[in-house]
Amino acid sequence: MKEKQNLQLLSGNHAVSWGVKLARPHVAPLYPITPQTPILEKLTEFHSQGELDAELLTPESEHSAMSACVAASLTGARVFTATSSQGLLLMHELLHYASGARAPIVMFNVNRTPGSPWAFWPDQIDSLSQRDTGWIKMYSESPQESLDTVIQAFRIAEKLALPLMISHDAFYVSHAVEPVELPQQELVDNFLPAYNPELRLDTSLGQSFGAPIDQATWNRSRREAGEAMARVENEVLETGKAWGELTGRSYAALENYRTEAADTIIVTMGSMCGTVRDAVDALRDQGTAVGLLKVRQFRPLPVQTLRDSLAGIPSVLVLDRNYSPGMGGILHQELKSALFGMRDAPRVHGLLAGVGGVNVSSNKIQQLVAEYADAKPSNDSVWVE
Amino acid sequence: MREILIVGRGGQGAQTAGNLLARAFFGEGKYVQTFATYGGARRGTPVTSSLRIDDQAIRLRCDIECASALLCFDDSLLDEGFLARADSKTKIVVNSAKSRESFRDYGDFIILPINGKDIARQNDMGKVVNSALLGAFIAVLDQPQLETMCEVIEQTAPAKKQQNVAACRQTFQMFNDSLQAG
Numbered sequence: 001m002k003e004k005q006n007l008q009l010l011s012g013n014h015a016v017s018w019g020v021k022l023a024r025p026h027v028a029p030l031y032p033i034t035p036q037t038p039i040l041e042k043l044t045e046f047h048s049q050g051e052l053d054a055e056l057l058t059p060e061s062e063h064s065a066m067s068a069c070v071a072a073s074l075t076g077a078r079v080f081t082a083t084s085s086q087g088l089l090l091m092h093e094l095l096h097y098a099s100g101a102r103a104p105i106v107m108f109n110v111n112r113t114p115g116s117p118w119a120f121w122p123d124q125i126d127s128l129s130q131r132d133t134g135w136i137k138m139y140s141e142s143p144q145e146s147l148d149t150v151i152q153a154f155r156i157a158e159k160l161a162l163p164l165m166i167s168h169d170a171f172y173v174s175h176a177v178e179p180v181e182l183p184q185q186e187l188v189d190n191f192l193p194a195y196n197p198e199l200r201l202d203t204s205l206g207q208s209f210g211a212p213i214d215q216a217t218w219n220r221s222r223r224e225a226g227e228a229m230a231r232v233e234n235e236v237l238e239t240g241k242a243w244g245e246l247t248g249r250s251y252a253a254l255e256n257y258r259t260e261a262a263d264t265i266i267v268t269m270g271s272m273c274g275t276v277r278d279a280v281d282a283l284r285d286q287g288t289a290v291g292l293l294k295v296r297q298f299r300p301l302p303v304q305t306l307r308d309s310l311a312g313i314p315s316v317l318v319l320d321r322n323y324s325p326g327m328g329g330i331l332h333q334e335l336k337s338a339l340f341g342m343r344d345a346p347r348v349h350g351l352l353a354g355v356g357g358v359n360v361s362s363n364k365i366q367q368l369v370a371e372y373a374d375a376k377p378s379n380d381s382v383w384v385e
Numbered sequence: 386m387r388e389i390l391i392v393g394r395g396g397q398g399a400q401t402a403g404n405l406l407a408r409a410f411f412g413e414g415k416y417v418q419t420f421a422t423y424g425g426a427r428r429g430t431p432v433t434s435s436l437r438i439d440d441q442a443i444r445l446r447c448d449i450e451c452a453s454a455l456l457c458f459d460d461s462l463l464d465e466g467f468l469a470r471a472d473s474k475t476k477i478v479v480n481s482a483k484s485r486e487s488f489r490d491y492g493d494f495i496i497l498p499i500n501g502k503d504i505a506r507q508n509d510m511g512k513v514v515n516s517a518l519l520g521a522f523i524a525v526l527d528q529p530q531l532e533t534m535c536e537v538i539e540q541t542a543p544a545k546k547q548q549n550v551a552a553c554r555q556t557f558q559m560f561n562d563s564l565q566a567g
Contacts, residue, residue: 009404009411011420141446172446176420177404179411179442271446278445359448 010180012173015143016082016108017042018180019150021052022188025106026077029057029068034120035170036084036110054080062087066094066105073103076200078154081105084170085112085126092130095163099134100221102228104157104195107135108150109167110174111270111321113356121357122169124270124322128298128330134225136164136232137299139269142173143180148249151188152239158195159235160228169271169321170357187246229300236297253302254309258284259291264369265310265346267335268319269295272353272360276319279365290369295331303338310339316346317372319365320381321354328352328381350381360384388449389526391434392467393458398515402456403434405519409529409537410438418443431462451475456522458514460498468494476525480518497525499556508552509545516542516549520556524564531557 010018016039020028030040046052055072059065062083073079083091088109098105113123127137136157140146146168157164168174201209233253244250257273258280259265266276273294283290293309295301310316320329327333332350339345349372354360368384389406393399400421407419419436435449455471457463460481471477473493480501481488488496499521501514510516516538523534534557535550542549 009408009417169446171420171422175422176418176446177407178418179416274444274446359450361447361450362445 006182006184007179008182009177010143010147011038011175011177012140012143012146012168013038013110013175014042015147015180016150016168017046018182019147020080020108021046022183022185023080023106023151023154023192024078024189025054025080025154027055027057027068027072028080029059029065029072030081031059031062031065031083031087033062033084033087035112035174036082036087036108038174039082039108039110062090063094066091066098069105069107070094070098070101070103071201073098073105074101074201076195076197078158078195079103079105080107080150082108082110084110085114088126088130089114092133095130095133095135098163099225102161102225103163104154104161105163106150106153106157107163107165108146109165110170111167112170119356120170122172122271122321122354123356124167124169125324125330127165127167128322128324130165131299131330134162134229135299136160136162136229136297138164138166138236138297139295140166140168140173141271141273141294143176143178144249145251146173147180147182148243148247148251151183151192152236152243152251154195155192155239156232156235158193158197160231161197162225162228162232167270172271181247183247191243191246232300233297233302233305251296253297254305255292255294255296256309257292257294259293259309259313261289262291262313263289264315264317264373265291265293265313266317266319266365266369267293267295267310267331268321269298269331270321272319272321275360275362276365278362279369282362283366283369288369298331298334301334301338306335306338307342310346311342312344313346315372316348317368318348318350318381319353319360320350321360323352323355323381332381347375347377349375349377351384352381353384355383386437386439386443387454387526388452389436389438389454389456390449390452390470391436391456391458392462393432393434394462395430395432397432397458398513399432399434399456399458402458402515402519403436405515405534405537405541406522406529407436407438408541409523409533412533412537413529415440416442418445422448454478454522454526456518458501458518463488463491463496468492478518478522478525480514497521497560499560501556504552504556508548508555510548510552513545513549517552517556520553520558521560524557524560
């Protein structure tokens with residue numbers, strides 16, 4: 001193994017906790033849920049050892065945890081929370097509130113199947129069903145990326161006054177223990193400016209907030225959130241570049257892997273990107289021109305960059321580890337919408353692969369590429385057997 | 386890339402065994418990835434720990450469909466579903482008081498039983514079998530080195546460090562001797 005500094009064996013969840021500790025949040029309201037709990041456990045361990053100088057709150061539910069996040073954030077505190085599946089769904093009402101109040105909370109979600117039926121498998125429908133709540137949404141492929149992204153997330157969210165949710169898949173990332181490079185505290189302190197919002201709640205000021213407003217003001221609040229959303233992709237790119245200059249690991253909203261002169265590009269999010277890389281290398285070795293377009297930033301969807309990346313590509317396979325009953329794979333539908341009206345748009349095949357955590361191997365992906373090379377696209381997403 | 390599966394019942398230490406083995410390979414300069422999957426975090430239900438070892442960074446994020454080696458904490462878990470993830474070359478170490486011959490009916494597999502409970506008891510370890518099983522398993526894997534494994538056990542065992550190390554050494558020796566004898 002090549003020499004790397006400060007390489008430690010960490011699970012994806014513990015890598016998140018390390019990233020949070022290095023980002024020095026002031027407040028972290030948390031509620032346990034499988035498979036997120038190791039994030040909470042590690043943070044409480046850091047706290048008990050005096051290594052995390054934050055106020056940890058353990059309220060009675062995720063709904064209360066998110067309520068506490070909103071209030072704390074509006075006082076000008078740097079705020080973190082983590083959850084999964086049912087917990088995220090219980091927060092739903094407050095997710096809208098957080099974005100409307102422009103509270104730059106950073107939340108980590110571990111993607112897990114929601115009940116019923118009851119299960120704990122990796123599936124992204126929990127976070128994707130929150131797509132219209134006004135949060136920035138990012139998906140991580142690996143423990144290292146989860147650590148790097150949670151640190152970058154505070155810079156992005158606080159700069160734009162928007163809440164940001166990062167998700168990684170249950171087990172394949174959350175519980176995967178592997179070598180992770182830990183950045184030094186000094187590096188993170190220099191990278192992450194102190195959070196100092198212009199406006200904040202202050203008990204020494206006798207003012208009232210939260211009163212009902214008129215239609216036009218509510219309307220304006222959403223237009224302003226939309227304007228902030230329009231700045232996200234560039235902020236993600238600038239922040240990812242700045243991180244790369246310090247650590248050698250750069251990030252952007254999308255990542256192209258071996259897409260040069262590709263006949264087929266696979267588009268997906270989260271843990272499956274790793275397996276797709278392996279499949280791409282195997283297929284390239286056999287002379288098949290295939291690449292990966294990884295969607296790291298899902299909301300706002302980087303529409304123009306997606307169009308530029310896929311212009312002139314004959315065929316696109318979208319691998320969705322989620323299913324919206326009556327509609328299909330969410331990334332498939334989003335991509336079709338993003339590419340609408342393009343003169344040289346690719347044939348887009350939507351494949352429901354890995355829904356409910358079923359296994360998607362490198363061999364399976366290679367078979368799918370062969371199977372769909374010349375196939376006619378269907379408007380509907382297709383179940384992969 | 387080597388792909389290994391460890392299966393046990395919740396609370397037996399299969400996940401810990403996967404993590405310790407990964408730590409030992411990592412200590413010898415390998416890239417590793419280990420993850421546990423379980424239907425629900427409670428004692429008694431099956432837990433599978435998957436382990437990949439390679440000289441390059443590991444990118445795969447999917448299940449191991451056919452392992453080169455299996456460690457089974459409980460012979461009642463050695464069923465068709467589990468053996469579907471093995472082939473005739475897979476080396477299978479199983480915690481069992483039964484003889485090697487009694488596993489012949491399972492099919493064309495290399496099944497090597499070790500009485501982990503007996504070894505644990507001999508070393509004042511009660512029912513805690515994972516160090517005993519790891520000793521036998523690394524002898525079969527031929528990696529990592531016994532000393533690396535013992536070092537990891539000593540660093541991480543929450544109690545009875547010397548007894549854990551002794552159990553690991555004892556089964557390693559037993560398996561090493563019998564493997565050399567053919």
